Amino acid sequence: MVRVLPADRQPLFNRALEALFTEDGRYQVVGPCYRQEDVLQAVRLLQPELLLVDSEAALSGTPTVIERALGERPGLKVLVLAQKMDLRIVLDAVAAGALGVVLKTSLPATVASAVESVLSDRVPEQPTTVSRLFRQLADAQHWITASPVNRLSSREREVLVLLGRGWSNEAIGGALHISPHTVRTHIQNILEKLGMHSRLEAATFALEHASELTTGR
Numbered sequence: 200m201v202r203v204l205p206a207d208r209q210p211l212f213n214r215a216l217e218a219l220f221t222e223d224g225r226y227q228v229v230g231p232c233y234r235q236e237d238v239l240q241a242v243r244l245l246q247p248e249l250l251l252v253d254s255e256a257a258l259s260g261t262p263t264v265i266e267r268a269l270g271e272r273p274g275l276k277v278l279v280l281a282q283k284m285d286l287r288i289v290l291d292a293v294a295a296g297a298l299g300v301v302l303k304t305s306l307p308a309t310v311a312s313a314v315e316s317v318l319s320d321r322v323p324e325q326p327t328t329v330s331r332l333f334r335q336l337a338d339a340q341h342w343i344t345a346s347p348v349n350r351l352s353s354r355e356r357e358v359l360v361l362l363g364r365g366w367s368n369e370a371i372g373g374a375l376h377i378s379p380h381t382v383r384t385h386i387q388n389i390l391e392k393l394g395m396h397s398r399l400e401a402a403t404f405a406l407e408h409a410s411e412l413t414t415g416r
Contacts, residue, residue: 201318204247205231206238207280208256212303216251219307235259242268242275249318254281254300258291262354262377265295270381276317294352347404348411350392356412358385362398363405363412 203226205216213231220226229245232238235256242250250268257265257279265277277297281288284302292300298317301310351359354375361371368379368386375382386398395401405412 200225200227201249202227202229202245202247203249203251203314204229204241204245206233206241206250206252206256207231207303208233208235208253212280215307216310219311223311235264238264239267239271243271246272248274248276249314250275250277251280251301251314252277254279254288254292257297258288258295262381263291263295265292265297266354266381267377269296270378270384273380273384278313278317346408346411347393348408351389355385355389355392358382359389359401359405360409360412362386362389363402363409365402 203216203220205213205220205228207213207216210233213233217228217231220228229247230241232241235253238250238252238256241247252264252268257263257277260267262270265279268277269275279288279292279297279300280303281300282303284300289300299313301313305313348356357375358371361374366374368382372379372382386401389401390396393401393404395404
């Protein structure tokens with residue numbers, strides 16, 4: 200059975216999700232949790248395979264709750280629950296690592312279909328979820344800009360600056376209050392976005408683009 204963690208701020212909505220999954224019979228509901236500060240502990244202790252999390256909680260903090268949850272459990276699949284389908288929410292959710300955004304006003308069948316798609320490694324097809332088009336749009340926002348620095352998120356820039364100073368993953372993680380595993384993930388993303396193959400290459404780039412990396416977009 201697939202372990203599912205509902206993590207919406209509204210207890211009634213969490214209960215509705217729990218009823219939906221319990222009735223299906225293919226899922227085991229763990230939790231749920233209602234407070235943003237409980238999400239990471241629940242992910243760590245309950246080890247869900249799927250997290251359905253409220254957008255305000257999911258996208259809060261730096262790094263976001265989504266990024267931190269994926270750092271705790273890299274194989275976790277995340278769907279964001281939103282009150283309205285705002286493009287900013289969609290883009291931020293995709294950038295953080297979520298696989299979909301589902302409206303809280305969606306029919307139960309829509310939510311169930313989105314969950315099945317994500318768990319089957321398919322892109323959800325419903326108009327109320329993140330589609331491949333949104334993911335391509337998020338990527339395009341970085342790549343169409345003139346400077347390669349603009350392909351990087353704010354957190355990736357911070358990591359790259361410290362990498363350019365010769366810092367280890369542990370030192371970078373300590374300075375940014377993230378785990379060494381999360382640092383490794385950021386470095387992998389940096390190398391991929393910049394088309395590089397080594398830390399040395401990235402560190403050299405950081406030294407050459409120091410002013411751009413520290414001035415922001």
